[in-house]
Amino acid sequence: MAVATCFRLLATILLLAMAGRCYSQQMDHIQLSRIADSIDNLTQVVQAVASEKVASGIMKMFTLMATDHLVCEGGWFKFRSSCYFISEDTSTWEESRQKCIALKSDLVKITHDDEYNFLHDLAKNHHTYIGLSALQDGGTYRWAADGTVHQIVESWWREGEPNNRNAGEDCIHYHSSNEGFNDIGCGSKFRYICEKPAHLDGNLASVLDEETPTEK
Structure with a gap:
């Protein structure tokens, strides 16, 4: 004004x-x-x-x-407005995704450096699948959660990757040596990270419900 x-x-x-x-x-x-x-x-x-x-x-x-009032259930790690789960078991990339979906989530989509650094630490010392692959569109890496194209951020990848060795490396994982993303055959079995939105804690949700007018 x-x-x-x-x-x-x-x-x-x-x-x-x-x-x-x-x-x-x-x-x-x-x-x-x-x-x-x-x-x-x-x-x-x-x-x-x-x-x-x-x-x-x-x-x-x-x-x-x-x-500040967003929370995650037990076994999930909160960062900003999302919850992340890292598995103890190992699976192929597709099996990993289906397990995430069963947990009402999807394989993680990484959108910024802060999130990358957080998950980099979470996956420490483990080969860990993320939600990135070239399965939908050969040669083009897309995020499974929404199908968007991944714009390569070189600092997130191991040196020389992705290289699609022998034309058979369509899935992406964190490399256990903490050197970043690496492409690999989707049949390899690794741990995986799932992501879903955090939810309001019970107290705030109740207050919002009470203050929301009902339709007549």
């Missing part, structure tokens, strides 16, 4: 200045009216942008507040 008010004040001053110039040049009322309409249109744009920024800021604030 303050931004729009300042803009309108500035626009008014500009209009007055232009009006004086118009008068000196004997411009007619129609031209002045068009200038005023243009200023009104610009003001509306500024108000809309300002409102969007305020709304975005409020959403970010509530997201940060809510994150």
Whole structure:
């Protein structure tokens, strides 16, 4: 609102200045009216942008507040708004994914460096499957959770990988030596990491339920 008010004040001053110039040049009322309409249109744009920024800021604030009340069930590790499970058993890549799905999750999708570092530590000293493979589209690595293409981040991979040795390495795992991602045949058996959204703790969920109006 303050931004729009300042803009309108500035626009008014500009209009007055232009009006004086118009008068000196004997411009007619129609031209002045068009200038005023243009200023009104610009003001509306500024108000809309300002409102969007305020709304975005409020959403970010509530997201940060809510994150503090997100929890994971026993055996799962929380990072930001997600829960992660690392298995004790070993399976092929596809078997690993099905086991994650049975736990109402999917093989982990990694989207930023902080998450990579967190999971890098979680998988320490173990070959561990993640949700990345080229099974859906030969040669193109996609995340199983949503089918999006993985844009290679070199710092996440072992040196020289992925190399698709012998044209038979379509699945990705953390290498046990903590040197990053490595492509390998999907029939190899490793541990795996599942991911699912964290949920609100019981107390906050109850409060939200009480404060949510019911439809009549």
